[in-house]
Amino acid sequence: MSTEPAQETELADPAVRQLSAFAGLSRVDAGPEPELIARLRAAPPEPDVLLRIFDDATGERLELDLRPEGGATALPPPAPAPRSVGRPRLGVVAREVTLLPRHWEWLNRQPGGASAALRRLVDEARQVHRERDAQRAAQETTYRVMKEMAGDLPGFEEASRALFAGEAERFDRLVEAWPDDLKAYLRRLALGAWTSQ
Structure with missing residues (x-):
């Protein structure tokens, strides 16, 4: 598996999810969903490595099928949605x-x-309320990843409070001792949390 994250493209297609993959607390890959899945399938992590993949826009942890395409079983097509009003x-x-x-x-x-x-x-x-909503979304996105990845790290509670209080300098100071890849990712996700300060 690649130890260097893929370069993030500046002009990413907004219709394609941008993902980041972590093995333990190290970021091992990042990029558009189809490309990231292809790379992870081509060079899967060791079986004993905890691989966590996050949606960069929401902070949600994703469970993706990384089995080689030939070995994947086809899922039945979804049932048609009931006709709705509107x-x-x-x-x-x-x-x-x-x-x-x-x-x-x-x-x-x-x-x-x-x-x-x-x-x-x-x-x-x-x-x-566009700016306030964007700030809140950045806080929630960052917190989802923090809770998943850094819940046991020293300063987690204080960093969480700083994040939701909009205290950028305090947040940066509290995450400084965390692993480099995780710290860099959280700081990037949190950029929008400070815009209305």
Whole structure:
């Protein structure tokens, strides 16, 4: 298995997940999902090595089938999704919303009706809170990886508090003693957590 992570491309396709693979606490590979899987299949880790793969955008740990393609069994096709309410071709999904009568009355008086008014309100809130939402997403992404990889490392609790308090310098100081690959990855994931400070 390669001991050097693949170079990260600046212009990555947003439709393809960017992943990072760790053997123990060392980052052994990174890149677009199909390429990373191909490299890991070609040079699998030793059986006794704990391989953890993370989605760089969400911090979620992924369980991927790394068996050679010839040995993989085909999974049955997924059952067709039940026909839903809404306008699926337009991306409109019907879901239930619980509101008080006064809220429904106000929504129904808005131009275009309740659905159009709710869409406008959501779009306005997304614009107003975009920076705060991005900061929170970066904190949560970083924390998912921290919890998985660094939960037993010294300073984990304090580093977590610094992350959610938006204290970049304190966070950097607390993770400084951690393994280099892990520290570098967490610092990169946390960059968006400091933007609104």
